[in-house]
Amino acid sequence: MTKVTLIATATMGLEALVAREVKSLGYEDVEVENGKVTFTADISAIPRTNLWLRTADRVKLQIGQFKAYSFDELFEKTKSLPWAEFIPVHAEFPVIGKSVKSKLFSVSDCQAIVKKAVVEAMKKRYKRGWFDENGPLYRIEVALHKDVATLTIDTSGTGLHKRGYRYLHNEAPLKETLAAAMIMLTTWKADRPLVDPFCGSGTIPIEAAMIGQNIAPGFNREFVSEEWHWIGKDNWNIARQEVEDLAQYDKPLDILGSDIDHRSVELSKNNAMEAGFADLISFKQMQVKDFTSSKDYGVMIGNPPYGERLMERPEVEQMYKDMGKMCEKLETWSIYMLTSHEGFESLFGRKASKKRKLYNGNLKVDYYQFFGPRPPKNK
Structure with missing residues (x-):
């Protein structure tokens, strides 16, 4: 087994970032x-990609891929794979x-057929009629798309x-993978200031700290394939040493x-402590309109309220206007905001660069990405 085929799954829109990683x-x-x-x-790519990929959802091992128009075809082709x-x-x-x-649209039937086919393949190899299934976990997936079955x-x-750092979160937490993607889609470098004025449970600042110090996102957690004998402890030890x-x-x-809600600020502090960044990231209770900075070439990244509920919309729209006025004073800063509100640019007061x-x-x-000027090279 010299080479394997791996699939890093991604949220729609992040595939290019995952490929870059x-x-x-x-x-x-x-x-x-x-x-x-x-x-x-x-x-060795199995440990390394699980430890290092910031924007992927999971890593799957592809066992086979084939056309399947009938249950018989699905069964026979699955059975022939080297399980x-x-x-x-x-x-x-x-x-x-x-x-x-x-x-083959019945998922439950496809699952049952694949299970039976895998059992039959293993019976032939292991010369036994029953499997206790009390050892390491190997979760199989059969994914059918346009009659092509992918077995992973x-x-x-x-x-x-x-x-592994976010034990507590607010009502609508930003996924760590999306937070990392938001940072990686900016011009931020570790030598520039970074501010998140809607920090919630602290996900963007914590992900930024990990990126800034080149800390692998999986450094503090376990993975199911650590128990797989054919990968070997050595490969995992080498990957963790890297x-x-x-x-x-x-x-x-x-x-x-920062956040207007003092509970979010405390939550962020606790999560930063769990991640080991208590002394590295600052948190402050503050409205976005009150933010000021004398620093140059900073980067502001935020996931503000969207105003999806009608009763919240006027308040959110006023906040967007206030934020736009505040950002006018940050002449050298780059601003990046994530929202579903289609009128964001007009409320913010300018058209996004991208x-x-x-x-x-x-x-x-x-x-929405508003690019500020590039810092001088000596900065």
């Missing part, structure tokens, strides 16, 4: 499709599924957005999170 880890054979980035690599090369005799191997625009095993376990070697724990950063379609959960949003 995969390539930055040294993997070149990269194919980008809606919702996923597929690439081939050696086994026993990956799944040990005592493994637990549940099957989940999904089907989009395919003749999840290597991540809990989704990659679960970094994480330690590349981290820049002493790099100074200038990051501020606008990018993203998804916050199932809600389609725009990422």
